[in-house]
Amino acid sequence: MSVTIDVPALLRAESGGASALSVSAPTVRAALEQLERSHPPLYRSICDETGAVRRHVGVFVNTAHVRDLDGLDTRLQPGDVITILPAVSGG
Amino acid sequence: MPDRVLLTIGTKKGLFVAESPTARRRFALRGPFGPGVAVYSTLTDTRRGVRIYASSCNAYFGMKVLISTDRGKSFKETKSAPAFPKDDGRALINIWSLVPGDDAKDLWCGVEPASLFRSADGGDSWEMVPGISNHEHARKWQPGNGGLCMHTIVRDGDRVHLGISTGGHYLSEDGGKTFTASNKGIGAGFVPDPYPEFGQCVHKIARHKDAPARLYIQNHGGWPDRPGIGVLRSDDHGKSWRSIAKGLPSDFGFPILVHPDDPDTVYVMPLEGMTRTCPGGAPAVWRSENGGDSWTRLAKGLPKKESWFTVQRDAMDIDECKVPALYFGTTTGQLWMGREGGEKWECLFDALPPIHNVKVAVV
DSSP states (O other): OEEEEEOOGGGGGGGTTOSEEEEEOSBHHHHHHHHHHHOHHHHHHHBOTTSOBOTTEEEEETTEEGGGTTGGGOBOOTTOEEEEEEOSOOO | OOOEEEEEEEETTEEEEEEEETTOSOOEEEEEESTTSBOOOEEEEOSSSOEEEEEEEETTTEEEEEEESSTTSOOEEOSOOOOOOTTTOOOOOEEEEEEEOSSTTOEEEEEETTEEEEESSTTSSOEEOHHHHTOTTGGGOOOBTTBSEEEEEEEETTEEEEEEETBEEEEESSTTSOOEEOOBTOOOSSSSSSSOSSOBOEEEEEEOTTOTTOEEEEEOOOOTTSTTOSEEEESSTTSBOEEOOTTOSOSBOSOEEEETTEEEEEEEOOBOTTTOSOGGGOOOEEEESSTTSSOEEEOTTSOSSSOOOOOOTBSEEEOOSSSOOEEEEOTTSOEEEEHHHHTEEEEEESOOSOEEEEEEEEO
């Protein structure tokens, strides 16, 4: 099923300038695995070497954070939008 | 003929480069590069032209290695940064040290969690060095306040010295294939055994290129019950160590340097052990000209009071001009230069972001 990954402006250098990418994946994890193959630098900015989403990166399906759903195993429906955002943190 | 002094200044909010003729009357500042992102390691590599490398440790999106081929006027990312193998289970947190390797493109890199990487192509690809990264002790090392970092790489032919906080000093005598904990005489104040086999909180290691058997360590001192373990010297390639802290106001500190022309001249920046700030609010660099047998306070031009900053482990360096100058950066964002080997201090920049790293090269 086809879903959209929204790429934040801060990471568009890693997506070739694209603000959105279309992937076909049944779960968030599968969508990120597709990114690992198609856009390795973008994937590496979102996930560390262990495959975990970086501590200060938020991954949302539509308007819900995946931590409030089923994490990376959250299932996707056609037309869903995965949004990647930097967390509210810093100093 | 080298005629310019290049300072690389890694801060909490990016990298700055300051450049001056060797008279060092005025430094022009450029940056920040990689703005907003912490820089803990820099290297000016002069093996094939001038290349400046810097780590860029983005808390959001991961680690990068920056490179400049125009003396720090512009930077771009190398093709990749060090990364653990996928099945390793560890993830890169920070890059703490970058040093030149054997041939013109060979780079060595110490990271957090404490591991060693090498690049054979000038930083575009990296491989983990298993002899230390998968050492039998590696999963037993514990993070200090700065994290579990491999902050020092000292190379001397087939001998490689590594400083790990908290892991201690590790020595390879086969070019980095295998490593042995070599901590005889290096104390620890935070475990019951005062002289453990490994696990010491070594802060920095220094060596003079013409005296490879002589090494100096700034260790984590400042322990009332275990005095004198903070500043140490080895005369046998790091096989054993002895205290040279007598005469210092505190044996706690982070950086340690050796004069480029004299292996007997060594510099430290003592800090109060509990607060990690300048003793009495009055900063001073201390110099020994006899390998640590006695020490002299160098503070002319530095504030006499009300200065409570920290100087971090890589935030002090010395140039290789005819009459060398020292430089240190503070956690309050000042960059100081000490002319004539630290005899006369002046503030070059007084409102940078908190400074993690200061390195100097004459190019």
